Amino acid sequence: MTAPSRSVPRRRLITDYGIVWVTVALFLLLAVTTDVFLSTANLRNILDQQSLLLIAGAAVTLTLIGGNFDISVSACFINAGIATALAVNATGSALLGVLAGITIGALFGLINGAVVAWVRINSFIATLATSFVFYGIGFILSDRSIIRIQDVAFSELARGRFLGITRATWIAFLVVGLFWLTLSRTRFGRHVFAAGGNPEAARLAGIRVEVVTLTTFVLAGAAAGLAGALSASRTLSVHPSDDFSFVFAVLAAVIVGGTSIAGGDGAVWRTVFGAFFIALIINGFNLRQVDPIIQRLIQGGVIVAAVAADNWTRSRRL
Template structure:
């Protein structure tokens, strides 16, 4: 049996060392590319569309694009928290409609913006907290609980409005939907604030860390002392509150509370979150990824409108994006388990 001399052993070690470093470097690069795949893809898509679609890169269209994704972006921030905790909310579209209708009715009868906004926000918070109680304490499956809430809240929107749009004539309230600051519409500034606040909440607070913990393993989180049920209620309460705010802003933009508004909205929000890297299995979320997902959804719709694509084909494309988002989530989960 042959043995290596000390010099030969050193030479062999020197050969293996760079190989190990190269392997580590390749894994790091591969992980970075995997994490940044969607931002890079969107940057490439944006550049291509700027050169190929007329008027896409114009200032008017870019501002319009940001305005069109304002409601989706706001609700995506809180939907990210729900998905990260291994839950989801299908009632957000109905909550938008109901809060807008309720705010419009209160404003019509009292002419008080404070009461209108407060009433809409309170309704959203109660709807969200109700979802949280059903899921956390009564152990109702999130799909069934939020699907039932979606139907009930939509029904309430039609009942209180008697099936009609509720007009808004208060100029101050309307100005919040179409007013501008530094050249940007107020809704765009609100969604930017939402991304900032929930980014800090997710990454730099105990609330965010606990949210990811219960999404990763609820039983382990409970054993670690996290009050899982109470945290879930708070997450859904925030979901309802921000969704109601989005509904009030939408009502101010279209100058009426519409009981049939935001139909299918929940699917767009979930698609944006999953495209942005939020795992449907919980425990993983990035606010920057959600921003990219929201922009992808908005950009695709914006381009289809610029190209005058028929609305029926737009529904087809939105369904395709949702399916692609779910398949992408499965591929990432499979790759994570293999590594």
């Protein structure tokens, strides 16, 4: 009787925190096998490169736990950069530029949430469709051309440093912390889990599932908007595009971290580890000069393995 009772916690320790163990193991492996990996410059570079992804990923984690996908994150990200650039050039105000980026992202999130919650279209299809609409808006706003931000000082918002770390990274730490606390320590966070786990039971319990769904989409859009504004600050130029790569990177981090694609299970800290696990793989490949094609194959395999592990652990719990 004793052995089975001890094996259950051990098994849960492995399955529930598996992303932690593999990330730590990969970090130690790279530290031992690659001389440059532990350099301050390389570690700071990894943090800075992941900052925008972490901002959007923390919010998308709530959307996914709530039982929905948001494919429009890339469109929000790109349009926010365009809105930020236009606002900064028009007003000379960095604050108004950032607010413009966050506002357009939140507005797009509101549209997504309304379509999913009240029109009741599948979130994957709905946000895929709205993505094309949002991309079209970006081309109109930018007049199909590159926009350069005239105020060079605006770059300090993302590229300025405090204690040797970029401000974009510090902002990412703050945003991740806020979403982490929101999900794990608030009533709204509990409602997100309930809505994603069993929406009908959540409704019977008095939870306004549609409002929860709408809110998670608005938060995801606003976070993608902030990331887009910081991206504009980092490069001082933006251009319209219909590139989905940003949302794929965000979803990869969330899913590899262990947040369930079926909804009702996950955590912001998992997304953090998922993002850095993928970042360490890419960084290790680059330091070893591995062929980019091979990198794509392995990254795809990692995502498939993460989804398979999620399905396996869920079936074991049932």
